[in-house]
Amino acid sequence: MSEYYNYIKSLHLIFVITWFAGLFYIPRLFIYHIEASLKPSPEKEILSKQMQLMAKRLWYIITWPSAILAIIFAIWLLILMPVWLQQPWMHVKLGFVVALIIYHLKSHQIFLQLQRNKIKYTSNFMRIWNEASTLILFAVVFLVILKNAVNWIYGVIGIFTLAILLMLGIKLYKRIRNKNPEA
Numbered sequence: 001m002s003e004y005y006n007y008i009k010s011l012h013l014i015f016v017i018t019w020f021a022g023l024f025y026i027p028r029l030f031i032y033h034i035e036a037s038l039k040p041s042p043e044k045e046i047l048s049k050q051m052q053l054m055a056k057r058l059w060y061i062i063t064w065p066s067a068i069l070a071i072i073f074a075i076w077l078l079i080l081m082p083v084w085l086q087q088p089w090m091h092v093k094l095g096f097v098v099a100l101i102i103y104h105l106k107s108h109q110i111f112l113q114l115q116r117n118k119i120k121y122t123s124n125f126m127r128i129w130n131e132a133s134t135l136i137l138f139a140v141v142f143l144v145i146l147k148n149a150v151n152w153i154y155g156v157i158g159i160f161t162l163a164i165l166l167m168l169g170i171k172l173y174k175r176i177r178n179k180n181p182e183a
Contacts, residue, residue: 002080012073015066020137022063023100026107027130029055033114034123052115059111067104093143100136124174131166135159 002008029051036047074097077084084090107129113120121129139159 005077005080008073008076008080012070012077015070015073018062019066019070019104020133022058022066023104023107023133024130026055026058026063026111027126029058030110030114030121031123031126031130034119034121034126037117037119048117052117055111055114059108063104067101071101087147089143089147093140096136096139096143100133100140103132103136124170127170127173128167131163131170134166135163138162 033048033051033055036044036051038044039047110121110129142158
């Protein structure tokens with residue numbers, strides 16, 4: 001193992017954390033932008049413009065650079081420790097990483113649409129969309145810590161259970177919001 005391995009691993013982890021921070025927050029900004037589009041003028045235009053600015057700064061200053069750096073440091077780690085590529089848990093983890101990249105790219109597409117004030121999704125859809133990165137994070141963390149792809153079936157069952165709980169939480173929140181719009 002290289003003497004730099006732990007430094008590179010630390011940098012990888014830092015950028016994974018900041019990448020996820022961006023992925024967790026950008027759908028919230030999408031939700032606020034979509035809900036702002038339903039307001040009367042001039043509130044609609046003022047809020048939409050503010051959400052576009054906030055999303056642009058988050059996306060291009062934090063999320064994209066973090067994604068790129070996390071991937072660069074991950075590749076560097078795999079170059080230093082190619083034995084990881086022989087581990088079944090790593091294959092499953094890399095599958096989730098591909099899913100995360102697809103999620104990121106789809107979020108970028110939504111970001112670009114909202115930057116042009118093209119509303120194609122509901123705020124409720126965005127609340128559900130917001131949870132996809134959470135599910136990927138859970139899967140990856142458990143795989144990395146447990147390093148066990150054999151029992152990943154149990155992990156998938158756990159992920160689906162978590163997804164169901166998140167969906168129930170979203171429905172409960174929607175019910176509370178409908179009763180109290182200020183919530």
